[in-house]
Amino acid sequence: MLNVQELERQWFRYKLKSYIPKIALFTLLVILSIIVLLFFLDSNSSSNNSSHISKVSSTPTPVSEEKKSVTKKTSATSTPVPLHQEEAVAVKKKMNIQERLVLQPSLNFINSLQYMPEESVQKPLEKKALTKEALIKKPTTTKESELKIVEHKNIKPVIEKNTQLEPEKDALVLVSQKIAPHTNFTINVQEEETDIQDVIKRFHNNKNTKLSLFVAKRFYALKKYKYAYNYALMTNNLNSDIEESWLIAAKSLSKLNKKDKAISLLTQYIDNTKSVQATMLLEQIKNGSL
Amino acid sequence: MENSLFSKPKEVFLDVVNAKDYIQLDSVSTIYQSLKDSVKKPLKMILLYGRPGTGKSMLLQKLYQDLSKHQKVIIYHTPLVDEKEFLRSLARDVYAYNTDSEINFTRFNELSNHYNFDTIPLVLLDEAQLYSSALMEKIRLLSDSRKIKFVITLHKTEKEDIIAKEHFQTRIWESIELKNSSCAELKIYIQKKLMKANCFDIANMFDDKNSKLIHSLTEGNYRYTNKLLFSLFHILHWYEEHQPSKVNYQHVSNKIIEMAALDSGFINA
Numbered sequence: 001m002l003n004v005q006e007l008e009r010q011w012f013r014y015k016l017k018s019y020i021p022k023i024a025l026f027t028l029l030v031i032l033s034i035i036v037l038l039f040f041l042d043s044n045s046s047s048n049n050s051s052h053i054s055k056v057s058s059t060p061t062p063v064s065e066e067k068k069s070v071t072k073k074t075s076a077t078s079t080p081v082p083l084h085q086e087e088a089v090a091v092k093k094k095m096n097i098q099e100r101l102v103l104q105p106s107l108n109f110i111n112s113l114q115y116m117p118e119e120s121v122q123k124p125l126e127k128k129a130l131t132k133e134a135l136i137k138k139p140t141t142t143k144e145s146e147l148k149i150v151e152h153k154n155i156k157p158v159i160e161k162n163t164q165l166e167p168e169k170d171a172l173v174l175v176s177q178k179i180a181p182h183t184n185f186t187i188n189v190q191e192e193e194t195d196i197q198d199v200i201k202r203f204h205n206n207k208n209t210k211l212s213l214f215v216a217k218r219f220y221a222l223k224k225y226k227y228a229y230n231y232a233l234m235t236n237n238l239n240s241d242i243e244e245s246w247l248i249a250a251k252s253l254s255k256l257n258k259k260d261k262a263i264s265l266l267t268q269y270i271d272n273t274k275s276v277q278a279t280m281l282l283e284q285i286k287n288g289s290l
Numbered sequence: 291m292e293n294s295l296f297s298k299p300k301e302v303f304l305d306v307v308n309a310k311d312y313i314q315l316d317s318v319s320t321i322y323q324s325l326k327d328s329v330k331k332p333l334k335m336i337l338l339y340g341r342p343g344t345g346k347s348m349l350l351q352k353l354y355q356d357l358s359k360h361q362k363v364i365i366y367h368t369p370l371v372d373e374k375e376f377l378r379s380l381a382r383d384v385y386a387y388n389t390d391s392e393i394n395f396t397r398f399n400e401l402s403n404h405y406n407f408d409t410i411p412l413v414l415l416d417e418a419q420l421y422s423s424a425l426m427e428k429i430r431l432l433s434d435s436r437k438i439k440f441v442i443t444l445h446k447t448e449k450e451d452i453i454a455k456e457h458f459q460t461r462i463w464e465s466i467e468l469k470n471s472s473c474a475e476l477k478i479y480i481q482k483k484l485m486k487a488n489c490f491d492i493a494n495m496f497d498d499k500n501s502k503l504i505h506s507l508t509e510g511n512y513r514y515t516n517k518l519l520f521s522l523f524h525i526l527h528w529y530e531e532h533q534p535s536k537v538n539y540q541h542v543s544n545k546i547i548e549m550a551a552l553d554s555g556f557i558n559a
């Protein structure tokens with residue numbers, strides 16, 4: 001006997017069942033998309049916050065101190081330039097508490113340098129003869145600071161463009177004593193330092209050639225050719241098939257006025273690989289057009 | 291009740307094997323023609339096989355109807371499981387030999403030697419998978435004697451395939467497989483069947499979506515389709531009587547089809 005009411009109820013249940021998987025799938029997708037969206041929003045906001053915080057709080061003081069100490073040495077040769085001392089002092093006051101924190105990365109970087117080949121690492125250190133204490137204690141003069149400002153002004157655009165090149169702060173202090181503590185500038189530089197130090201740390205932990213190549217490229221971009229050479233060399237030691245690291249090593253040598261060494265390096269590499277890029281670079285170095 | 295628009299279509303889809311209800315579809319007519327051609331050939335045995343509900347019985351019935359005007363054709367819709375009963379029925383129907391005494395296989399062969407036909411008598415055996423192996427062996431021997439030609443239908447299952455292999459692999463010269471209909475064929479089947487009963491308006495109520503749904507529910511099986519549509523028109527009939535406002539005379543809603551599928555057991559709630 002036909003019972004249409006019962007059939008209708010059964011049909012309703014059937015439709016409900018047939019829609020459940022679709023609804024469940026849709027809900028799952030919506031939830032997943034929301035989670036993903038929130039995750040990205042969080043990550044973006046946190047990264048923005050962290051960078052902002054580092055810009056405002058951590059960076060200025062240590063850099064200024066370091067730069068002060070460094071600039072002392074170079075003060076005699078430097079030319080005076082007008083400095084925005086009020087700004088610098090204000091920022092310094094704000095950042096006093098976090099000075100130690102900022103200094104730590106530089107120490108790590110020094111430690112990391114211990115892993116570098118002696119040739120490349122020791123020479124800059126010997127030249128500068130900088131110690132941790134010296135970095136902290138050495139005061140800066142107004143002349144130095146003025147000089148620093150001028151230099152920063154020149155470098156600024158490069159650094160602002162390449163925010164990832166941060167490791168330089170310590171490197172800058174250790175290697176090139178020219179850079180002086182200017183508040184605006186130091187903020188950017190320190191941020192780069194922290195990041196590149198992280199990369200260096202990661203590299204020493206996992207010996208990933210991608211990281212060392214990255215560091216080499218960054219140092220080269222920041223005109224820290226010795227460090228660029230060191231890291232390119234480390235990359236080559238780990239994996240001799242990475243052409244880019246050979247090229248950076250050669251370019252760095254060339255920039256360090258070691259053209260003969262660069263040419264011999266490239267020649268050997270070209271003999272082994274017949275690389276077109278290396279050949280072109282060799283030509284450039286020979287022509288002096290690099 | 292008699293005035294109901296859906297009472298007649300409901301009867302159309304009653305699952306009854308009647309040659310008058312034979313619906314000519316492209317694939318079916320092709321198969322039917324090849325079956326007719328096979329019968330004319332000097333073959334000892336013809337096998338018609340396919341899944342239940344693919345139209346084997348209908349095709350056999352149609353063949354019987356068409357050929358019986360020209361030659362001696364016997365059709366057994368239900369299997370005669372007992373061998374003596376089978377041979378006695380065969381003697382009676384083919385040779386018009388009536389006797390109360392038992393007829394064994396030897397006696398039947400002797401009898402068959404006394405009769406000559408211009409065209410070899412054709413015996414159509416439906417549901418042959420129900421015959422015993424021993425009887426199937428006798429049928430095979432009879433067909434070998436060329437006194438009687440057999441057309442048998444088998445359900446295509448694993449078991450029946452084995453029977454076919456064992457008994458007929460070397461004897462059957464022609465085997466024809468019937469398959470379920472395609473979606474397009476099923477729509478034509480439904481509409482033709484309705485139009486044959488002059489239900490043109492009802493035939494137009496089925497669109498492609500409906501036939502697609504019906505095909506998905508019945509897998510193109512004619513028997514299942516008949517069952518589903520019978521239930522469908524039963525439900526529509528009920529609505530027409532009790533809730534006429536819910537009846538859409540322009541097209542069949544998928545809800546009604548699904549309700550019919552629930553009623554027929556094709557889907558479960």
